[in-house]
Amino acid sequence: RKVRDDELPGPTLLPYIGRVHDLPIQYMWLKFKEWADIYGPIYKTEMLGAKFIVVSDERIAEELLVKRAKNFSDRPMVRSLFDSKSTHGSMEYLPLMGKNQYWARQRRATHASLTEAANAQYYGVVNHEVKRWLHRLITEPDKFCDTLEDMASKVMCTLTWDDPSLSEYNTKSAWGLLTQMSPAGPITNVMTPLWSLPLFMNPWKRAEIKRHDEQQAWWMERLQATRSKMEQGVQRPCFTRQYIENSKSQKLSGDYEVSSCLGMLALVGVFTVGGPLNYFLMSMVYHPEWLARCQKEIDEACGGRMPTLDDSAKLPTLRACIRETMRWKPNVPTGVAHEAEEDEYYRGYLIEKGTRILPLDWAFLRNPIKYPDPDNFRPERFLEPSWPTFQAPLTQYPTVKGMTSFGWGQRACLGQTLTQDEMLAACGAVCWGFNLTFKTNAVTGEEIHIPLNKSNSLLIVKPDPYEMAFVPRSEERKQEIIEQWLSADAKDAAERAEFANGAEKRRCM
Numbered sequence: 001r002k003v004r005d006d007e008l009p010g011p012t013l014l015p016y017i018g019r020v021h022d023l024p025i026q027y028m029w030l031k032f033k034e035w036a037d038i039y040g041p042i043y044k045t046e047m048l049g050a051k052f053i054v055v056s057d058e059r060i061a062e063e064l065l066v067k068r069a070k071n072f073s074d075r076p077m078v079r080s081l082f083d084s085k086s087t088h089g090s091m092e093y094l095p096l097m098g099k100n101q102y103w104a105r106q107r108r109a110t111h112a113s114l115t116e117a118a119n120a121q122y123y124g125v126v127n128h129e130v131k132r133w134l135h136r137l138i139t140e141p142d143k144f145c146d147t148l149e150d151m152a153s154k155v156m157c158t159l160t161w162d163d164p165s166l167s168e169y170n171t172k173s174a175w176g177l178l179t180q181m182s183p184a185g186p187i188t189n190v191m192t193p194l195w196s197l198p199l200f201m202n203p204w205k206r207a208e209i210k211r212h213d214e215q216q217a218w219w220m221e222r223l224q225a226t227r228s229k230m231e232q233g234v235q236r237p238c239f240t241r242q243y244i245e246n247s248k249s250q251k252l253s254g255d256y257e258v259s260s261c262l263g264m265l266a267l268v269g270v271f272t273v274g275g276p277l278n279y280f281l282m283s284m285v286y287h288p289e290w291l292a293r294c295q296k297e298i299d300e301a302c303g304g305r306m307p308t309l310d311d312s313a314k315l316p317t318l319r320a321c322i323r324e325t326m327r328w329k330p331n332v333p334t335g336v337a338h339e340a341e342e343d344e345y346y347r348g349y350l351i352e353k354g355t356r357i358l359p360l361d362w363a364f365l366r367n368p369i370k371y372p373d374p375d376n377f378r379p380e381r382f383l384e385p386s387w388p389t390f391q392a393p394l395t396q397y398p399t400v401k402g403m404t405s406f407g408w409g410q411r412a413c414l415g416q417t418l419t420q421d422e423m424l425a426a427c428g429a430v431c432w433g434f435n436l437t438f439k440t441n442a443v444t445g446e447e448i449h450i451p452l453n454k455s456n457s458l459l460i461v462k463p464d465p466y467e468m469a470f471v472p473r474s475e476e477r478k479q480e481i482i483e484q485w486l487s488a489d490a491k492d493a494a495e496r497a498e499f500a501n502g503a504e505k506r507r508c509m
């Protein structure tokens, strides 16, 4: 039955502005969920001419974004980026691209790099950076929020360019793009007509030109530096070297596209992983009984040593705490919008071409039927057969892979395995090494509160700054953390030196 589009329920719309006046930019997902509770699991709204359909039922998301992926895998334009969809061939930001040839070939290339790295256990990079992070938790504990993001950034910079020292700039660059693309970023993303003001009276466009050009130049420098090191025989394996070596067989068009594809890959792994790591720490501070259970499991399964990726099958409690953290505090709570390429009817409703479909992750993960007691941290929902989300065998489940948080269909996240592995290694290590507690006020002796519901409202959210304490579980363990890092660091330096020394020989071959 075909009915008219305006029968789809939703909040009353004002002419032109739609509903922009009472959609708060802060914690927007809460308002979307409030509307879902009133208007149902699929409703429409509008903002300054842009049509939205908000979906808060997993089955509907599946029907639209997976079964009908052919029509619903495009992306909406981000107003405050130049050619975000790459309609005009800019080829810069894979996750934001429309469903075009650049997206298809970069998705394939990115997938190939990440899969190869995962199969090789990231060439030891994840375990190495986890050891560095634990050491930093001893030497600079109050900077833990920075160091955990830096760990994620170093993993990406090492995989991409074999250079962990690039992490600080990579994180800064990730922050710049994340802010620029989010509705809570520049006002021009919401008040879109402002973007068209002439350049001399348009500070937003001028700032974006600067940000964009610097980012592109940096990505290009990375590619050129890698090529030049390859010519000298001193570039160790990394994604970039692989691309250059396979330039004939791979489908990317040239240096501009290759440098952007790799730059974007290095960038996307920073705040995506940083968010759940922060929330895992909070979950453990608030639920010491689960921290104790993770510690017991790790101690028994690993015989006293720090867990690594190889131990995953033996650590279901740890995996349940990670999975429940990501359910309880999702870090992309609004979901990432898809866009309809053509008019299409769904259950009799017309979804017009250009409509944005928002799979509201916050609502999926707070569905009380699938997740009873949704507002509370209950890892047992993945460990005890009486819960609807229990899945056996526990050597494999729970896993974060396949969560709604990673999106849908043809656009589903390419970093699921990396997220799973990095979370397991980092969270396992921190539980193994430390007791995680509230800090106490030196004067009053009172616990310093950690706010659970305060974050920014960017597309990938990050909690507001908070304090907590990392207490090594024993003096022995503290020494072990220090020694294992010093030895890993020395080994890494020796391997790099050895490779550099072999350069002469390789050049003559």
Ligand code: HEM
Binding pocket: 094, 095, 096, 097, 107, 110, 265, 268, 269, 270, 272, 273, 276, 331, 332, 335, 336, 337, 338, 405, 406, 407, 408, 409, 410, 411, 412, 413, 414, 415, 416, 418, 419
């Ligand atoms: C907790 C961690 C992460 C979450 C929650 C997450 C979430 C998402 C979501 C929601 C999407 C869009 C899916 C859709 O449109 O339906 C996405 C896309 C993507 N993600 Fe992730 N992500 C995470 C980590 C990562 C990591 C670590 C990487 C790589 C290093 C990565 C790489 C990508 C890429 C390349 C895309 C674009 C796919 C496309 O547009 O075709 N993600 N991610």
